[in-house]
Amino acid sequence: MLTTRRDADERPAQLNATVIAEFRDRGFIAVPHVAPLTELELLRTVFDRLFAERAGRQEGAHFDMLGDDSDKSALALPTIINPINYAPELRHLQVRKNANAIARQLLGPGATNSFEHVILKPAREGGVTPWHQDEAYRVDPGFAYEQVSVWVPLQDVTLENGCMAFVPGSHRLGVLPHRSAGGDSRVHAIECSGEFDHTAAIACPLSAGGATVHHGRTLHFAGSNRSDAPRYAYILIFEIPPEPTLERRDSSWNGRRQTANMLRKRHWRLRGGLVVEAYRNLRSGTWCQPARLRYELRRALRVLRLLIGRS
Numbered sequence: 101m102l103t104t105r106r107d108a109d110e111r112p113a114q115l116n117a118t119v120i121a122e123f124r125d126r127g128f129i130a131v132p133h134v135a136p137l138t139e140l141e142l143l144r145t146v147f148d149r150l151f152a153e154r155a156g157r158q159e160g161a162h163f164d165m166l167g168d169d170s171d172k173s174a175l176a177l178p179t180i181i182n183p184i185n186y187a188p189e190l191r192h193l194q195v196r197k198n199a200n201a202i203a204r205q206l207l208g209p210g211a212t213n214s215f216e217h218v219i220l221k222p223a224r225e226g227g228v229t230p231w232h233q234d235e236a237y238r239v240d241p242g243f244a245y246e247q248v249s250v251w252v253p254l255q256d257v258t259l260e261n262g263c264m265a266f267v268p269g270s271h272r273l274g275v276l277p278h279r280s281a282g283g284d285s286r287v288h289a290i291e292c293s294g295e296f297d298h299t300a301a302i303a304c305p306l307s308a309g310g311a312t313v314h315h316g317r318t319l320h321f322a323g324s325n326r327s328d329a330p331r332y333a334y335i336l337i338f339e340i341p342p343e344p345t346l347e348r349r350d351s352s353w354n355g356r357r358q359t360a361n362m363l364r365k366r367h368w369r370l371r372g373g374l375v376v377e378a379y380r381n382l383r384s385g386t387w388c389q390p391a392r393l394r395y396e397l398r399r400a401l402r403v404l405r406l407l408i409g410r411s
Contacts, residue, residue, distance in 0.1 A: 113198040115205050123206055127271030127318035130304045131202070134311040135195035135252050135334075143195075144254050146187045147218050147332055151178055155186040159373060160365025165219070165289045166227040166281060169360040176227035177289070178220045185380060195309075196336065199250040202313055203338030206248055212392060213384075214247070215337040221262050226325030229262070230291035231298060233270075234337070235316040236278040237290065241349045243395065247316035247339035254332040258305045261327040264312045265303040267296055270319040278353045288359045292319060341392040374404070 113134060115123075123129045135143070149155075156162045163169045165177035184190045196213070203211040221227070235245050257263040276294030281287045296319055304312050314320055316339075325331045369377070381396060 113201045115202060120205060123313065123315070126266070126268040128266040128268070128304075128312060128314035128320070130306060130310065130312050132307065132310050134198045134202070134250065135193075135254075135309040137309055139193050139195055140254050140309055142189070142193075143334060144332060146189060147180075147183065147220070147254075147334075150180055150183055150186055150218070151220055153186075155183070156180055158364060159368045160361040160363075161185070163288055163359070163361035165229070166287060168284075168286045169288065174225075175222070176225065177229065178222070179217055179288075181217045182215065182380075183218050184216060184384075195252060195334070199252070199311070199336040200338065202250060202311075203248050206313070207246055207338065207340050210340045210389070211248075211338045212341075212389065213336060214339045217335050219333045219335065221322075221325035221331040221333075223325060223328050223330050226262060226331060228324045229322040230281050230289055231296075231319055231321045232278060232290050232292050233275055233317050233319055234314075235275050236292070236351070237354070239351060239354045241351045242344055243342035244345040244347075245316055245339060245342050247337055248313055249316070250311050250313050250336045250338070252311045252334045252336070253306055253308060254334065255308045255329065256306070257331065257333075259303060259323060261325045261329070261331045262322045263303055263305045264314075265301045265321045265323075266312075266314060267298065267301050267319040270296060271315040271317040273317070273319075275317060275349055275351075276319075277350070280353065280357055285356050285358045286360070288357070288361060290353055290357075341389060342395050344398075374400070 113131070115131075119129055119131070154162050161181040163179055164175040165179050167174075167176050180186075190196070200211070200213060234247065234249055238245055251264055253263075273296065276292050276296065278290045279293045281289040281291045298321070301321065306312065365373070
């Protein structure tokens with residue numbers, strides 16, 4: 101079990117040996133309390149505002165995961181990447197401390213927060229999140245990745261409004277082939293096109309403020325939102341600094357994607373966004389670890405080469 105208190109003085113969450121062994125075996129766990137109830141209302145208020153403002157739209161950070169992401173289309177699965185960039189009140193929440201503590205127990209003391217996003221499934225029309233592995237989104241196959249995602253619902257989640265489901269043990273399959281969802285390269289989301297047994301999936305209903313935690317190679321899925329209320333999920337991703345590897349896995353599906361938000365992000369970076377990204381990384385402490393800094397520099401050089409080649 102996860103031991104934590106639910107008041108404002110919560111200490112970092114602790115996993116016992118049984119839960120850690122379950123994660124190693126199945127590639128995911130469900131934990132009952134990660135976000136204090138006192139923080140859930142704040143998170144809902146912040147995310148309501150950010151989605152209403154379309155925060156990060158011009159940076160490519162606000163987009164539709166499932167549609168063509170045009171300004172005129174209704175968004176089936178609105179998403180904001182790194183909402184912390186637009187809402188500094190997210191920086192010092194207990195949910196972040198608890199998620200970080202969980203990640204360090206599963207990955208080791210070198211685990212750091214590398215990425216976050218918030219997903220909104222609108223009432224009655226929020227779309228299906230296709231089966232996929234998070235590591236399949238990594239565009240540079242020249243690194244070895246070890247990451248976990250802490251998925252925190254801001255309301256109770258069930259099969260009706262799109263709780264998470266996982267294929268146990270799928271983190272040991274390696275990264276399977278993927279493609280753009282529905283075969284449409286304009287769609288941001290990808291879906292697994294390799295062989296796996298989705299009938300073995302285990303659904304994980306949760307109470308508000310609980311969490312599922314899954315490995316970057318664990319196959320997962322979330323159904324549509326058929327309820328009368330919007331469904332919010334706040335996802336915090338942690339990893340140990342990726343190291344170069346001689347093993348080159350396929351990630352060609354990422355190169356074939358041509359999404360509107362990727363184009364907006366490319367233009368923003370060329371107009372000075374790379375400087376903004378560097379400042380944000382410095383402010384967050386992402387570059388404090390030498391191993392992390394080496395990875396970020398190599399990744400930044402790769403992005404710069406791609407931008408120059410396409411300009």
